[in-house]
Amino acid sequence: MGMMTDELYFKPRLMVINDDQIAQIHAATLEVLERTGVKMTHKEGLEILGSAGARVNGDRVRIPGWMLEDAIRKSPSRIVLAKRTGERTVALERDKSYFGPSLDCVEYRDPETGERMPFRSDHVKVTAALCDALPSFDWCMTIGMADDVDPHIADRIIARNVMEYCEKPLVFCCKDANSVKDIYEMALLLCGGKEKFDQAPTIVQYAEPISPLVYYDPAVDKLIYCAENNIPLINFPAPQACGSAPATFAGAIVQASAESLSGLVLHQLVNPGAPFIYGAFTTIMDMRTSIFSYGANEMSLMTGALAQMAQHYQIPFFGTAGATDAKFCDAQAGAEAAFQCLSSAAIGSGLVHDCSSWMDHGFLASPEYMVLVNDIVESVKCYMQGIPVTKETLALDIIDKVGPGGHYLQEKHTMEHFRKIKYSKLFERMVNAKWVEGGSKRFEQRLNELTLEKMKHRPAPLSDEVIKELDRMQATWK
Incomplete structure (x- = not known):
């Protein structure tokens, strides 16, 4: 038995494309960028790309393959994110997966009343604190739009509220580079300054090229600012097969990859080695309803292929899972979330977003759904630990x-x-007689009670001095 002393560990693994297909997709991506290129009107961006070797003709930029492959080599393969406390909790590398919620929901479902209403700034605080309370979520996002505040500064108020009510690393979306600057300054205040931030950033900027193959000026502004300041940047288009991308999955993947990687070229020209995160929200247009589907199986399939491309490139990845087209926490919501989360974890999808709140094709945030998907992700994480084989476990x-x-x-x-062994507070395993004796609580009731319990959580409060400085910053926003 002397051979059975070391642990033999195997992580469950899923692949949706093979090495030959990876090579074909990469070659096709090079062809798209060299032959078709991207549209860009940003003067500085055009000058940077043109002077480095891209072919610029008006607002069309065609990028030679050697430029892309040079950018891939320069881009870091590992990005570590930290909580506002400085604790390093997310190490994006290889096929690791870290789960988090969604962003920019328009409506909110109140778990106490069941009412669906416009998302407000108080809902931002509630969902941020709930994300902080749920252990399966490793990072947070700016979950809703805050309908009740000045739209000119709403993005910064939302980010401030999330950073106050959640300690976890924040992925945020905002309208322009001025907003990025203001949010970055808040992050520096909370983490203790630029030196600590550069060791392990506490925020990540989420930006989007427009499919197919268009960069609007504010997105380029944000890309350049993030590169200059070493703020990790997610460059994340949202191509919709049959609509803004080819109907074939391979074609949609190639376009998505070209859109994200074209931003990497500019990003690395601005600051070689600056942290960049690759990815795309690739899904389908449901031809029966015309919706951008968040629950389609094909979304997980294409996301998985892009995750494998990221591993091939050795660039951190921003994935998608845990979303649903359902309007309630019903069987459809649970099935779509579970399928997506297990698929993403088994492939290794980096930062996996949408794991808690994107319902009704990205429109609705629900605290109950956050709690449901937290339990699903906990199960997925247990599954992904595999089966340790040692003398002790044999x-x-x-x-x-x-x-x-x-x-x-x-x-x-x-x-x-x-x-x-995982024991859920949500999914019950009692025999029927015990279930009746315990009050005959159906799944929906147990979910609601657990949600209301979790919503009582609040993170450690910020000091009065920090709150006063945040107030001063907010007063200067324009």
Whole structure:
């Protein structure tokens, strides 16, 4: 038995494309950027690309393959993110997965009343605190739009509220580079300055090229500002197969990859080695309803292919899972979330967003759905740990001790290991008689009660001095 001393670990693994297909997709991406290129009107961006070797003709930029491959080599393969406390909690590299919520929902479902209403700034605080309370979520986003504040500064107020009510790393969306600057200054205040931020950033900027193959000026402004200041940037188009991308999955993947990587070229020209995160929200147009589907199986398939491309390029990835087209926390919502989350984890999808609040094709945030998907992600994380194989876990001595016909309930080995089994507070396993005796609580009632309990959580408060400085910053926003 001397050979059974070291742990043999195998992580469950899924692939949706093989090495030959990866090579074909990469070659096709090079062809799109060299032959078709992207549209850009940003003067500085055009000058940077043109002077580095891109072919610029008016607002069309065609990028040679060598420029893209040079940018890929310069881009870091590892990005570590930290909580506002400085604790390093997310290490984006290889096929690791870290789960978080969604952003920019327009409506909110109140778990106490069931009412659906416009998303407000108080809902931002509630959902941020709930994200902080849910252990399966490793990072947070600016979940809703805050309908009740000045739209000119709403993006910064939302970011401030999230940073106050959640300690976890923040992925944020905003309208322009001025907003990025203001949010960055808040992050520096909370984490203790630029030196600490550069060691492990606490915020990540989410920006979008427009499919197909268009960069609007504010997106380029944000890209350049983030590169200059080493703020991690997600360059994340949203191509819709049959609408803003080819109907074939391979074609949609190639276009998506070209859109994201074209931004990498400019990004690395501005500041070689600046942190960049690749990815795209690739899904379908449902031809029966014309919606941009968040629950389609094809979304997970294309996201998985792009995750494998990211691993091939050795660039961190921004993935998508846990979303649903359902309007309520029903069987459809649970099935779509579980399928997506397990698929993303098994492929290794980096920062996996939408795992808590994007319902009704990206329109609705629901605290109950956040709690449901947190439980699903917890199960997925347990599954992804695989089965450790050691002398201890093979348990040959205890099997021999108990022998045929015995039981393990009173054994020390059982007491040492049974807590590694996942026990959900949401999914019940009682026999019917015990369930009736316990009040006959259906799933929806248990979910609602657990949600209201989790919503009581608040993170450690910021100091009065920090709050006063945040107030001063907010007073200067224009």
